[in-house]
Amino acid sequence: MSNIKYTKDFFLWCMSVIYLFAFSSLYVQIPGLYGDNGLLPARNALKMEANSWQELLEGQPSLLKLTPKLGLDMQTAMDLLCLGGILISFFCMVSQRARDVVSFTLLWMLYLSLYQVGQTFLWFQWDILLLEVGFLTLLIAPFNFNLLQRTRVPTHHQHDTINMWLVKWLLFRLMFASGVVKLTSRCPTWWGLTALTHHFESQCIPTPLAWYWHQFPTWFLKMSCVLTYVLEIPIPFLFFIPIRSLKIFAFYSQVVLQVLIILTGNYNFFNLLTIVLCVSLLDDGFFKSKSATKKSLPWSGVKTVAEIITPLVVLGYIGYQTVKYFNLQLNPDFSIKSSIAFTEPEFTKFLQFVLPITILMGIATLGYEIVIAIIRSCMEEEGVLRKSVSVIQCLIFGSLAVSMFAISLVPYTVIHKPFQKRLSPIFTQYHAKTRSFHLTSSYGLFRRMTGIGGRPEVVIEGSNHKDAGWKEYEFLYKPGSVKRKLPVLAPHQPRLDWQMWFAALGNYQNNPWFLNLVYRLLNNEKDVLDLIERNPFPDKPPKFIRAILYHYHFTSSDPKSNRYSTTNWWIRKKKAEYLPILSKDEETLKQYVQQSNLVMKSKKMPSSMLGSAIQWLRHQIGQPEGFKFVMSVFASGMAVNMLNHYLF
Known part of the structure; x- marks a missing residue:
């Protein structure tokens, strides 16, 4: 079994x-x-x-x-x-x-x-x-x-290992693509290793620990960026290596990364789901300290030595390449100097070389799992009937796994479009047929760093007079008041607060739902107001609403900094008008509301x-x-x- x-x-x-x-x-x-x-x-x-x-x-x-x-x-x-x-x-x-x-x-x-x-x-x-x-x-x-x-x-069943391999392949695609896209996006902060000097204050909904992490010196944040690359690009290859200790190391390294993200950012159930994917790297020996006693084999001593030496060699090689490609140097004050030592063309050449290898690795390891599952069916199942049923199950689920692997190549190779174009049209056709069911998709986390010049944030205000009396709407979780404590809310995802973050990165014309929000606020719509913490007009809706774009920065823990504060989490500066003053009687708003079919004439029972x-x-x-x-x-x-x- x-x-x-x-x-x-x-x-x-x-x-x-x-x-x-x-x-x-x-x-x-x-x-x-x-x-x-x-x-x-x-x-x-x-x-x-x-x-x-x-x-x-x-x-x-x-x-x-x-x-x-x-x-x-x-x-x-x-x-x-x-x-x-x-x-x-x-x-x-x-x-x-x-x-x-x-x-x-x-x-x-x-x-x-x-x-x-x-x-x-x-x-x-x-x-x-x-x-x-x-x-x-x-x-x-x-x-x-x-x-x-x-x-x-x-x-x-014996075919369980085949199905769990698909989870492992998904974990590999998720992590490897997330590392690669940071470099293929040409984002200057990722290439300069300064992305994390902006990330903690510019992410959607930071946690209190994000403020403290942001206070670390630049060299430490740059080293954190280097570690992110290591955990997302070379370490995922250990998912498929046939040495248990390296798989366990890969498991813990990925879990630590996800836990750090959870502690510093409110990403709902996303990081928890990624940790669940990491379970595919484990076996029953991880959960049961007393496993079945195995007979000592003649080569067991050699195997034990190999299991000790190989991880040291592999991890040592990864460490050596990390020092080499990120120019790591220890300074006299024990800080670490780092910079990327390769060019964009060199990374593109590397990607051209390694991408086919990852696919061959997938083919080889999947084939291995299928063959081993069939062999186990023949050797470990009792009776001809049970052996036959188990083998048939392995063949069926093996075929499904091969099909899933094939269609996953289409979204996976998005990270390198020239290679994707070389895929067989059959893969593309089958992926297109299953696209509406989202059986397999492409991923790429934190492709480009936002908020480099300050975290953009939209603040909505209402008033009964155009020239005075403007009051802010306070959302449940997103930054508003500079004194408001940063929240901890994962695994819950406040979807309106998230979209407000995306809206601040663009304009209201590209976020039509924002006008819907303004219209609902102009009518004091209860269901929408339940998504907001404080309505400054509880008795009667305001006559006018506008939106202002601010740039937010974390305050500093350094008393010498001009951002130092003992009471505020943020400082903010007004940048521009995001949405001009609107009222319910605005003709353009009326036309938009009618075209969008937002008005419900009567509540149906x-x-x-x-x-x-x-x-x-x-x-x-x-x-x-x-x-x-x-x-x-x-x-x-x-x-x-x-x-x-x-x-x-």
């Missing part, structure tokens, strides 16, 4: 938790984001009703196409899908027998359905990554239909008992703060898990 039985179940438990975070975080935001009076009403995003399987799957495959048949409006239907996702993921979290292919298929379908109408508030890399990992989870989850039996663990029940539940839950709601649901699941452990 494969040696990842416990690893596999831990992976499935982790995926249950990630889904729980994702669905519960989205649920509290649906009315303000997607309701009939929200910022981007979902009724405008999906108008097609499905009368057949073909109509359900074509275009935007979504279960929401079935909502008219259930007598539900779009907002209530989204509530239903979110509640279903919370309930299923909760049961998967607390019950091992519930973690089967049926549960994870439902979770993937529910999230895909919501994603299709999510528009700009749900089109992030972590949402796409969750869909891809979620689909791979369908292949990993067991066909566990014996829910009524009191079995301690679900069935495990639910036409079914199901709809009434969902709305009643929404009323009972109210509008909780997102982070508290997410963590409350998670804490409830952990409490049930502990009771299961101690009582059963």
Whole structure:
């Protein structure tokens, strides 16, 4: 039997938790984001009703196409899908027998359905990554239909190692591409190793620790940048090396990187999901200190020596190349001088050389996993029938893995377009056919550093007079008041606050939802105001609204700095007008609102008992703060898990 039985179940438990975070975080935001009076009403995003399987799957495959048949409006239907996702993921979290292919298929379908109408508030890399990992989870989850039996663990199969390889390949693509794009983007801060001197204050929603990390000397932040390159470009190759100690080292190195990101930035469930991917690097020996006793083989001593020497050689080589290519020099004051010692053409040449090698590495290691799984089926399974079934399963899942690997090459090779053009048209065709299901996607984190001259931030103000009395709207989490303490809110993602960050990087013309926000504020729309912490006009909406662009900087801990402060987290400076003064009577705003179909003339009553029940539940839950709601649901699941452990 494969040696990842416990690893596999831990992976499935982790995926249950990630889904729980994702669905519960989205649920509290649906009315303000997607309701009939929200910022981007979902009724405008999906108008097609499905009368057949073909109509359900074509275009935007979504279960929401079935909502008219259930007598539900779009907002209530989204509530239903979110509640279903919370309930299923909760049961998967607390019950091992519930973690089967049926549960994870439902979770993937529910999230895909919501994603299709999510528009700009749900089109992030972590949402796409969750869909891809979620689909791979369908292949990993067991066909566990014996829910009524009191079995301690679900069935495990020889082909599990093949399916977990796909998770490992996804982890490699995610990390390797994230390192490469920092250099192919030609961003001067990444090439100058100064990206992290800007990152902590310019990221979307910094944590308190980000302020402290920003105070480190420049040489330390440059070395942190070097370490980021090392962890994202050479270390991922260790994922596939057949030496357990190096895989464990790669696991810990990636986990440490993700934990540091979690501590210094509020990236919702993204980094937690990346850590879940790292579970694919582990085996049961990691979870069980007392593994099965193995017979001593004649070459075991040689193998032990090789397992000690090889990691030292490999890590020593990586260290040597790091010193060489980043010009690392120790100064007399024990600071470290660093600079990139290669040119852009040299890196392009390196990428041309190494990209085909990564694909060959994928082919070789996948082929190895398939062959080994078949051999184990023949040697470890008992009886001719079980051996035959196991071999057939390995062939089936091996074929699926090869297909997934093939179509993943299309988004993976985006990091080097000339090579992508050399791929067989068959790969491109099959990838295009599956694109709407997001089975595989391209990734590239922190491609370019923003906020180099100061963190751009949009501040919305309202007033009853054009010339005076302007008051700021305070958002739940994004920077506003310079005295406001930085929040800790992951794994919750406040999607409006995130989009406000993107809006500040451009203009309102390229962010049409921003005008929707202004229109809702001019009407004191409750569902939208629930996404904002402080409404300065609680009794009556303001007559006018405007938006100002500021540049924010962290204050300094150095008393000699002109940014020094003992009370403020930020300093800010007004840069420009972001949105001119608007009122409800502005003709251009009226025309825009009509064209965008934002006005809901009358609130429709639910036409079914199901709809009434969902709305009643929404009323009972109210509008909780997102982070508290997410963590409350998670804490409830952990409490049930502990009771299961101690009582059963």
